[in-house]
Amino acid sequence: MQTVKGTRDIMPQDMLIRKAVLEKLSSIAALYGFMPIDTPALESWKVLSAKGVGGEDVIKEAYKFKDKGGRMIGLRYEFTVSLARLVASNPDMNLPFKRYQTGKVWRYDDVSKGRYREFSQFDIDIVGSDSVMADSENISWAIDCLKALGFDNFQIRVNSRKVITSMAKYAGIDEGKMVDVFRVIDKLEKIGEKDVTKQLEQVIPKQSAKKILDFIKISGSNDKVIEKVEKIIKCEGLEEMKRLLSYVNDKSKVRIDLSLARGLDYYTGLVYEISAGKEIGSVGGGGRYDKLIGIFLKKDVPACGISFGLDRLIDVIKEKKLIVPKSSLKVFVSAVNDKVRKDALKIVGLLRENDISVDYDLRSRKLSKQFEYASSMGIPYVIIVGPKELEKKSVTLRDMNSGKEEMVKIDDLAKKF
Amino acid sequence: MQTVKGTRDIMPQDMLIRKAVLEKLSSIAALYGFMPIDTPALESWKVLSAKGVGGEDVIKEAYKFKDKGGRMIGLRYEFTVSLARLVASNPDMNLPFKRYQTGKVWRYDDVSKGRYREFSQFDIDIVGSDSVMADSENISWAIDCLKALGFDNFQIRVNSRKVITSMAKYAGIDEGKMVDVFRVIDKLEKIGEKDVTKQLEQVIPKQSAKKILDFIKISGSNDKVIEKVEKIIKCEGLEEMKRLLSYVNDKSKVRIDLSLARGLDYYTGLVYEISAGKEIGSVGGGGRYDKLIGIFLKKDVPACGISFGLDRLIDVIKEKKLIVPKSSLKVFVSAVNDKVRKDALKIVGLLRENDISVDYDLRSRKLSKQFEYASSMGIPYVIIVGPKELEKKSVTLRDMNSGKEEMVKIDDLAKKF
Numbered sequence: 116m117q118t119v120k121g122t123r124d125i126m127p128q129d130m131l132i133r134k135a136v137l138e139k140l141s142s143i144a145a146l147y148g149f150m151p152i153d154t155p156a157l158e159s160w161k162v163l164s165a166k167g168v169g170g171e172d173v174i175k176e177a178y179k180f181k182d183k184g185g186r187m188i189g190l191r192y193e194f195t196v197s198l199a200r201l202v203a204s205n206p207d208m209n210l211p212f213k214r215y216q217t218g219k220v221w222r223y224d225d226v227s228k229g230r231y232r233e234f235s236q237f238d239i240d241i242v243g244s245d246s247v248m249a250d251s252e253n254i255s256w257a258i259d260c261l262k263a264l265g266f267d268n269f270q271i272r273v274n275s276r277k278v279i280t281s282m283a284k285y286a287g288i289d290e291g292k293m294v295d296v297f298r299v300i301d302k303l304e305k306i307g308e309k310d311v312t313k314q315l316e317q318v319i320p321k322q323s324a325k326k327i328l329d330f331i332k333i334s335g336s337n338d339k340v341i342e343k344v345e346k347i348i349k350c351e352g353l354e355e356m357k358r359l360l361s362y363v364n365d366k367s368k369v370r371i372d373l374s375l376a377r378g379l380d381y382y383t384g385l386v387y388e389i390s391a392g393k394e395i396g397s398v399g400g401g402g403r404y405d406k407l408i409g410i411f412l413k414k415d416v417p418a419c420g421i422s423f424g425l426d427r428l429i430d431v432i433k434e435k436k437l438i439v440p441k442s443s444l445k446v447f448v449s450a451v452n453d454k455v456r457k458d459a460l461k462i463v464g465l466l467r468e469n470d471i472s473v474d475y476d477l478r479s480r481k482l483s484k485q486f487e488y489a490s491s492m493g494i495p496y497v498i499i500v501g502p503k504e505l506e507k508k509s510v511t512l513r514d515m516n517s518g519k520e521e522m523v524k525i526d527d528l529a530k531k532f
Numbered sequence: 533m534q535t536v537k538g539t540r541d542i543m544p545q546d547m548l549i550r551k552a553v554l555e556k557l558s559s560i561a562a563l564y565g566f567m568p569i570d571t572p573a574l575e576s577w578k579v580l581s582a583k584g585v586g587g588e589d590v591i592k593e594a595y596k597f598k599d600k601g602g603r604m605i606g607l608r609y610e611f612t613v614s615l616a617r618l619v620a621s622n623p624d625m626n627l628p629f630k631r632y633q634t635g636k637v638w639r640y641d642d643v644s645k646g647r648y649r650e651f652s653q654f655d656i657d658i659v660g661s662d663s664v665m666a667d668s669e670n671i672s673w674a675i676d677c678l679k680a681l682g683f684d685n686f687q688i689r690v691n692s693r694k695v696i697t698s699m700a701k702y703a704g705i706d707e708g709k710m711v712d713v714f715r716v717i718d719k720l721e722k723i724g725e726k727d728v729t730k731q732l733e734q735v736i737p738k739q740s741a742k743k744i745l746d747f748i749k750i751s752g753s754n755d756k757v758i759e760k761v762e763k764i765i766k767c768e769g770l771e772e773m774k775r776l777l778s779y780v781n782d783k784s785k786v787r788i789d790l791s792l793a794r795g796l797d798y799y800t801g802l803v804y805e806i807s808a809g810k811e812i813g814s815v816g817g818g819g820r821y822d823k824l825i826g827i828f829l830k831k832d833v834p835a836c837g838i839s840f841g842l843d844r845l846i847d848v849i850k851e852k853k854l855i856v857p858k859s860s861l862k863v864f865v866s867a868v869n870d871k872v873r874k875d876a877l878k879i880v881g882l883l884r885e886n887d888i889s890v891d892y893d894l895r896s897r898k899l900s901k902q903f904e905y906a907s908s909m910g911i912p913y914v915i916i917v918g919p920k921e922l923e924k925k926s927v928t929l930r931d932m933n934s935g936k937e938e939m940v941k942i943d944d945l946a947k948k949f
Contacts (some may be wrong), residue, residue: 116579116617116828119605122572124618127631130568145860146884148891151547155539155650156573156636162533180597183640188536200533201541209908211894214544218636219573223600233572244894248877252894259884361874364881411533443562457778460665464781467563467676474565477628477661477669491626 121223121232131440133429137217139263140237140423144215147256149239152214154197156221160187167410168196170380172298176222190221194238195381195404195420202242202418203411210243210416213252217425229430238401240420242408247355250385250403251362253421257389257399258368260423265437268392271368273359274375275385276402277352278344279331285348286326288319294380300331301376304396331374340371355385381407387421395431399423445532447489448475449482451501459500462510462525469529490515498528538640538649548857550846554634556680557654557840561632564673566656569631571614573638577604584827585613587797589715593639607638611655612798612821612837619659619835620828627660627833630669634842646847655818657837659825664772667802667820668779670838674806674816675785677840682854685809688785690776691792692802693819694769695761696748702765703743705736711797712736717748718793748791757788772802798824804838812848816840862949864906865892866899868918876917879927879942886946907932915945 118124125133141151164174169192178190191197194216202208217237226232239256241249254271261269276297283296295318303311308328315324333343337360344353360366377386377400386402401421409415432438446466450459459475466473474494476485482499489497499511504522512531513520523531535541542550558568581591586609595607608614611633619625634654643649656673658666671688678686696717697710705713712735720728725745732741750760754777761770777783794803794817803819818838826832849855863883867876876892883890891911893902899916906914916928921939929948930937940948 116576116582117621118572118617119574119576119599119603120601122574124572124614124621125570126622127567127569130570133570134568146887146889148861148889150544150859151551152544153542153547153550155535155541157536157539157638157650159533159536165533178597178599180595182536182595184537186536197541200535204534204541205543209905213891221574233574241894246894246896248873248892249894251877255881362877442567444565456665460668460779464672470563472563472565474630475665477658477663477666479663488626 119232121226123231127442128440129429129433131442132433132438133425135438135440136264136425136429136432137237140260141215141217143256143259143263144239146259147213147239147252149213149215149256152201152216153218154191154194154201154216156191156219157182157188158191158197158200160189162200162411163189163192163196165196165410167381167406168199169193170294170298170378172378173222176224178221178223192222193220193379193422194218194236195240195379195407195422198238198240198242198420199404199408199418200411202408202416206412211249212242213239214242215239229427231426235425236399236422237425238420238422240418242418243416244419245405245417247358247385248362250355250387250419251359251364253401253419254359254369254387255364257387257421257423258363258365261389261391264428264432265435266391269368270370270390272370272372272375272388272390273356273385274372275352275356276376276382277350277355277384278348278373279376281348281350281352282330283323283327286323286330288323288327292318296327297376297380297382298378300327300374301378303331303374333373337366337369337371340373344373352384359385377402385419389421389423391428391431395427397424398428398431442493443472444474444492444494445471446473446496446498447485447492447494448473448498448500449485450476451482451499453479455500455502455505458505462498462500462528465525466529466532469532471529471532486513486515496532536649538643540648540650544859545857546846546850548859549850549855550842552855552857553681553842553846553849554654557677558632558634560673560676560680561656563676564630564656564669566630566632566673569618569633570635571608571611571618571633573608573636574599574605575608575614575617577606579617579828580606580609580613582613582827584798584823585616586610587711587715587795589795590639593641595638595640609639610637610796610839611635611653612657612796612824612839615655615657615659615837616821616825616835617828619825619833623829628666629659630656631659632656646844648843652842653816653839654842655837655839657835659835660833661836662822662834664775664802665779667772667804667836668776668781670818670836671776671786671804672781674804674838674840675780675782678806678808681845681849682852683808686785687787687807689787689789689792689805689807690773690802691789692769692773693793693799694767694772694801695765695790696793698765698767698769699747700740700744703736703740703747705740705744709735713744714793714797714799715795717744717791718795720748720791750790754783754786754788757790761790769801776802794819802836806838806840808845808848812844814841815845815848859910860889861891861909861911862888863890863913863915864902864909864911865890865915865917866902867893868899868916870896872917872919872922875922879915879917879945882942883946883949886949888946888949903930903932913949
């Protein structure tokens with residue numbers, strides 16, 4: 116009896132790293148004024164599959180089923196759609212609304228190392244601001260998070276759907292084809308230039324495809340890329356990118372990448388992707404989606420956000436040993452026989468009251484076996500409770516690293532740690 | 533477009549309470565030596581519906597569906613079954629294994645105030661100890677948690693399936709009927725004596741039903757109840773209850789209740805239920821299940837655990853104002869015009885680097901509107917960045933409570949908070 120394919124158990128050592136990461140991301144989000152919310156894992160299929168939401172690729176991968184009441188239900192495949200639904204059902208909310216959310220999402224995709232069907236994300240989003248300052252908040256937060264987690268060779272790649280659209284218009288591409296163009300361009304890194312060309316040529320004329328491809332391959336420093344683009348087109352998107360670079364907290368970490376499009380249909384402006392280093396690739400991304408909320412509210416509300424894929428991020432942190440999990444267990448209490456059991460339990464309670472993490476023998480093992488257990492759990496101290504010591508209101512304290520033992524008065528115990 | 537029936541959004545004010553509760557429960561669990569794990573929300577239906585697991589009532593309520601690969605999948609309806617599966621697939625794990633887990637579970641049940649189909653639990657369990665000390669750990673932890681959360685009129689009701697079984701044998705009931713008897717007894721509080729009698733008489737002889745009913749109605753102080761039971765039967769279960777009362781950290785909070793049976797099939801020994809006060813009722817429960825892991829491992833491993841139903845618990849905390857949510861936002865930074873925008877952003881970054889939670893205007897509103905917003909968000913200070921002040925390397929600091937303003941050097945700002 117195993118876990119379902121694409122899902123997994125997370126054992127304590129890995130869970131301690133995960134908890135540390137979540138704690139970092141959420142406390143930095145709070146520094147930025149983001150507040151936590153939660154939305155259901157189960158969403159109405161009508162919401163998840165609404166036109167303009169997600170897009171056909173992600174909807175194909177979504178889990179859906181009928182509940183016992185005959186409702187068509189989907190498991191959320193990300194948080195942004197649910198956020199849009201939430202905003203639409205709270206039309207009087209104070210804007211801008213800055214929220215963060217973490218939890219599980221589900222996509223039935225191919226399973227490979229580091230890719231699961233049940234996985235976790237951590238998102239921040241700003242609803243109600245059309246300013247590039249909001250995009251800058253998202254990206255600055257991600258930069259602060261990666262620095263706090265100990266990453267160095269990371270980059271936030273940015274592009275703008277407005278720039279790609281301007282370029283596409285210049286290349287003579289029909290407005291209606293844009294979503295398809297975005298989706299194909301986004302696969303450049305994954306499937307390579309040849310296949311992108313082939314797929315582009317299926318939706319747009321050959322000549323246009325070539326123009327697009329030449330354009331997205333423009334590279335160099337941010338200033339150089341901007342200069343080159345300005346020679347071809349002029350557009351609002353480019354001005355926004357310039358502004359973003361002037362607002363962000365560390366522009367050396369931001370790189371313009373004209374081939375970046377992002378896979379989801381709903382993006383309308385700046386898009387961003389978090390590359391954690393050369394061999395690692397993307398650990399998240401996001402962008403601006405000024406039309407998504409309007410799908411549910413019938414009135415557009417500008418918004419943008421960024422999301423970390425937690426599983427990939429944590430895998431890398433583990434590989435690079437950026438966070439080393441440590442049990443907080445300080446003391447193991449051993450009773451030498453059943454008669455002193457209750458006194459031992461009192462000492463356990465006393466220490467815990469003093470915020471000291473304590474475990475004790477629950478299997479009535481011999482003292483030597485208890486030491487072995489404490490040692491295997493990496494517990495640094497063992498307290499041995501015996502009848503003779505108790506007469507002197509004392510216990511024996513053993514330092515598991517040095518093997519040294521000393522008598523300590525019970526009243527002085529808590530101070531020892 | 534709304535949330536699916538039985539599910540809900542959790543907004544920031546409620547989420548802050550939820551976070552504080554989770555933080556308390558998990559830090560006390562760590563004091564007790566419990567370590568965090570996670571298991572998938574999606575489990576094989578074979579696991580969730582195995583004989584001896586959960587039981588027909590809960591299995592009837594479980595969500596199940598086929599995934600795109602044709603696998604029969606269920607959404608977990610609790611954590612204990614998944615824990616048993618996990619232990620069975622890690623046969624070499626260091627025992628006892630003390631773990632905690634929190635997350636969502638799903639049951640398609642009637643929806644009412646405080647009862648959802650998607651809800652959250654917080655569980656601790658101890659695998660690999662058959663000692664009552666392990667049950668005592670669970671109950672002591674729950675007592676410490678409720679005290680730390682500010683509850684006073686709570687009680688942990690305890691009983692033992694061994695005691696009910698002994699009583700049932702004495703009343704001439706067939707061993708094979710025990711699971712049915714447990715399930716009916718457990719409804720006493722919910723459906724009343726009359727209906728319990730009726731349902732009991734459907735599975736056991738009338739005379740036996742009467743004996744059982746008289747037995748489970750025995751009441752009084754713990755000592756009195758034990759005395760009365762000892763006059764009727766002698767059994768290991770009763771000895772275990774006595775030992776539990778001697779081990780637990782605060783026995784004044786524990787009350788023997790012979791009518792307690794718990795609804796799940798897999799319990800084998802002590803069972804416990806957390807009553808948070810008279811009008812509130814149960815906020816969780818648990819017990820010993822020494823045969824559950826054996827269903828998956830083919831070798832019995834003793835285990836016991838306790839679970840808080842977080843939604844009910846948090847609703848009560850909110851009603852009783854035991855935790856009052858507070859945003860951590862300290863400062864709102866206002867730029868008086870676009871020219872000082874970049875300087876304002878620098879100040880924002882500077883304060884955040886000093887762990888001060890800062891928000892700023894993302895909507896280019898007038899100063900008065902910005903004050904209104906800061907005030908509506910409960911932010912205590914506003915920093916006004918203007919060109920004249922900047923010349924003196926200063927800003928204006930406004931205390932939103934008193935309305936007082938002062939000039940502060942930018943270099944001295946962080947120290948102010």
